[in-house]
Amino acid sequence: MLAYRHAFHAGNHADVLKHLVLTQVLRYMVSKDKPLRYIDTHAGAGSYLLKGKDAQKKAEYREGIGRLWSRPDLPPALADYVQLVQSFNLQPDENGVVPELEKGMTPPLALYPGSPSIASMLLRKTDTMRLYELHPSDVRTLATHFGHERRTNIIGGDGFAGLKAELPPSPRRAVVLMDPSYETVGDYGKVVAAMRDAVTRFAEGVYIVWYPQVSRVEAVQLPKRLMALAPKGWLHVSLTANKADGHGFGLMGSGMFVINPPYTLHNTLATEMPVLLEALAQFDEASYRIEEQPA
Ligand SMILES: C[S@@+](CC[C@H](N)C(=O)[O-])C[C@H]1O[C@@H](n2cnc3c(N)ncnc32)[C@H](O)[C@@H]1O
Structure with a gap:
């Protein structure tokens, strides 16, 4: 189907939360001496006008x-x-x-x-990127930006299925961002199945899942289903910035679920989220939440 185009939403409150967390995770991972692989299962176009x-x-x-x-x-x-x-x-x-x-x-x-560009700015020469994207025009844009880079592979294919072949990575250090459009309700189940498979294949990986806060039971249940996959070693942060529209629809906020987060992430977010809330709140009941189950 692929009607979803991220260009309509680029830089919105959900992108801010997503890319704040992604930046912090990658900063921590590249502070160690060993090479890292970044796998973006739903890369988008990488850059938005x-x-x-x-x-x-x-x-x-x-x-x-x-x-x-x-x-x-x-x-x-x-x-x-x-x-x-x-x-x-x-x-x-x-x-x-x-x-x-x-x-x-x-x-x-x-x-x-987009997330591939944020990652590209943070990764080192010795690190590698694997970018999955289904939409042909986004694949072309990714190729314009990253096609010349030896460290980057662009795969015009399904990121849910592709992740299986990526794990375990070599070298055995990886950050995976799974950021689907949730254009079809089946994406929620695909996220859980892909993450279940991923933690079985490569338990040490750092996995980041973005999800929307929308009026849909599958969206509300998603973080709980992810917690069940990783009983220990996760962090969940969410920001509700807006209220639903008059029909009960619309993107109210978003959440990031991180499996095997850097130990520094909770304290960092505890400092940053009150400021982010104050900056992005669009109604009086706007709120944020941080939960963690350390390993
Ligand atoms: C939310 S956007 C990604 C945004 C990007 N991660 C960022 O932060 O800049 C979701 C993207 O996934 C793509 N997509 C949808 N289904 C896919 C699939 N099964 N595999 C790979 N990409 C898919 C869409 O075309 C869209 O570009």
């Missing part, structure tokens, strides 16, 4: 990265994430044009990096 017509349709980024863009008072992990997005905006765009930057100013917010 925020002035493009898709991103402008609802301009969701304005209630996400847009609210953090020029804030000088962010705590360290949020400041780090925003700085990564700012440096991405200093790269030449698809037409080779470098955005103008006045001295001492933040660059204009024109581009938003």
